[in-house]
Amino acid sequence: MISSKIVFILEMTRRDFVERFAGSVLGGLWLIIWPLVNMFVYIVIFGRFMGARLPGSSDMSAYGVYLAVGLIPWISFSNTVTRSSSIFLDKKGVISKVSMNLPALLVFVNLSEIVTFLISMAVIFVILLGKGWSFNAHLLLLPFVYYLQQVFALGLGLLAASLTVFVRDVKEILAVILQLWFWFTPIIYLFDILPNFAKKIMILNPMMPIIEAFHKIFVYNTYPDFVPLIVLTIIAHGLLFLAYVTFRYLEKDIRDFL
Amino acid sequence: MIELRFILLWTCVLIAAIFFQVRPRRGQKRLYILILLSMLYLIGIFASFPLLQALF
Numbered sequence: 001m002i003s004s005k006i007v008f009i010l011e012m013t014r015r016d017f018v019e020r021f022a023g024s025v026l027g028g029l030w031l032i033i034w035p036l037v038n039m040f041v042y043i044v045i046f047g048r049f050m051g052a053r054l055p056g057s058s059d060m061s062a063y064g065v066y067l068a069v070g071l072i073p074w075i076s077f078s079n080t081v082t083r084s085s086s087i088f089l090d091k092k093g094v095i096s097k098v099s100m101n102l103p104a105l106l107v108f109v110n111l112s113e114i115v116t117f118l119i120s121m122a123v124i125f126v127i128l129l130g131k132g133w134s135f136n137a138h139l140l141l142l143p144f145v146y147y148l149q150q151v152f153a154l155g156l157g158l159l160a161a162s163l164t165v166f167v168r169d170v171k172e173i174l175a176v177i178l179q180l181w182f183w184f185t186p187i188i189y190l191f192d193i194l195p196n197f198a199k200k201i202m203i204l205n206p207m208m209p210i211i212e213a214f215h216k217i218f219v220y221n222t223y224p225d226f227v228p229l230i231v232l233t234i235i236a237h238g239l240l241f242l243a244y245v246t247f248r249y250l251e252k253d254i255r256d257f258l
Numbered sequence: 259m260i261e262l263r264f265i266l267l268w269t270c271v272l273i274a275a276i277f278f279q280v281r282p283r284r285g286q287k288r289l290y291i292l293i294l295l296s297m298l299y300l301i302g303i304f305a306s307f308p309l310l311q312a313l314f
């Protein structure tokens with residue numbers, strides 16, 4: 001029973017990749033091109049034109065690494081939430097024909113984004129190793145920080161997906177929130193440059209401990225602050241639980257609406 | 259590497275917990291326990307790192 005569900009999720013993930021790049025000449029290369037173009041634009045504008053640098057460093061490449069290791073997890077989080085929010089509507093053709101476990105659809109979106117993240121991170125690792133960066137014990141935390149991020153995205157995505165079926169605006173509202181959230185998270189700029197009142201508000205940002213952990217692991221070679229990560233672990237799992245309870249409550253109506 | 263040993267230890271505890279607590283159950287209860295185990299696993303990992311730093 002469990003193995004058949006796993007096979008179903010893996011098959012959906014494989015199909016997702018095939019469908020996304022069907023007919024395109026570059027195929028899976030788009031997975032690397034898109035984040036690289038994004039990073040290139042930000043590095044050129046902020047690093048080159050605006051002269052953004054890390055404290056105590058005149059090297060633009062250090063800022064480039066800071067930006068890249070913050071941007072890649074953010075893109076993964078943002079894509080997971082955005083795609084999850086409309087997954088029931090996107091797959092309503094399949095849902096209405098085949099009896100399936102609806103949350104499994106969100107797991108396949110998550111898996112698909114994990115693969116994209118791993119490919120992007122592999123490119124970053126190659127660039128970092130080329131610049132003389134060495135592996136350290138802090139890197140062991142990376143899978144757990146990313147896992148926490150995706151659990152949070154899964155909870156948020158499931159809640160949004162359940163509500164989008166009834167109110168289509170949820171998807172658009174979520175896109176606006178994610179855009180604002182991106183600029184409210186220290187990915188492009190440094191946390192230290194913010195005024196005090198903004199710093200106090202920023203502590204409430206749930207993505208802040210995750211992005212900060214990526215920065216500390218890759219840029220500063222130190223361990224992240226564990227207390228915010230533990231608090232976020234409780235929040236993310238609580239949200240997932242709440243999202244699942246909401247989904248179960250609305251499941252019959254969701255199937256009727258679809 | 260002491261950190262790696264601790265991660266492996268926590269992973270073994272998680273697998274054992276899934277085997278003995280999640281596998282025999284059915285339906286929603288199974289998922290709720292899985293969410294709880296996932297949370298405890300991450301808390302265990304994040305809490306053991308500063309402890310290891312303090313001890314070794």
